[in-house]
Amino acid sequence: MAEKMVRWVIFSVVIALLPIIFNYLSMLTKGLPTSLEIVISRGELLIVSAAINAAAIGELFGSGTTNKRIPKIIAGGVCVIILLLTSLWFADIVATILLNKPVESRIIMLGSVAAFLSTVLASGSSVALSEV
Numbered sequence: 001m002a003e004k005m006v007r008w009v010i011f012s013v014v015i016a017l018l019p020i021i022f023n024y025l026s027m028l029t030k031g032l033p034t035s036l037e038i039v040i041s042r043g044e045l046l047i048v049s050a051a052i053n054a055a056a057i058g059e060l061f062g063s064g065t066t067n068k069r070i071p072k073i074i075a076g077g078v079c080v081i082i083l084l085l086t087s088l089w090f091a092d093i094v095a096t097i098l099l100n101k102p103v104e105s106r107i108i109m110l111g112s113v114a115a116f117l118s119t120v121l122a123s124g125s126s127v128a129l130s131e132v
Contacts, residue, residue, distance in 0.1 A: 056123030
């Protein structure tokens with residue numbers, strides 16, 4: 001299971017974060033002001049969370065064993081809920097920005113971080129449970 005979790009962290013979580021990391025490094029390179037709020041204030045971390053959850057759902061639902069059914073249902077269900085919520089919220093943020101309406105970037109940052117941390121917990125649990 002440890003090998004599977006290491007693969008998940010590197011190839012799902014870290015690679016999904018690379019566009020945000022690149023954006024941060026690009027801003028630093030150009031001498032632009034940077035902060036967590038600036039880097040993720042348009043909902044980028046929400047779409048990363050959705051992608052990580054989608055991969056974990058596929059991993060869990062494809063596991064095919066009948067062991068630990070209740071924990072699998074809970075972990076998978078939480079992943080689905082977070083996936084739907086983050087996708088819808090990201091779409092709303094983008095639509096609001098495209099309409100040139102103001103958004104609360106601090107709320108987006110805090111919500112995105114909370115969604116990402118929830119994603120790591122739920123999707124990590126799903127990947128771990130896919131092994132049992």
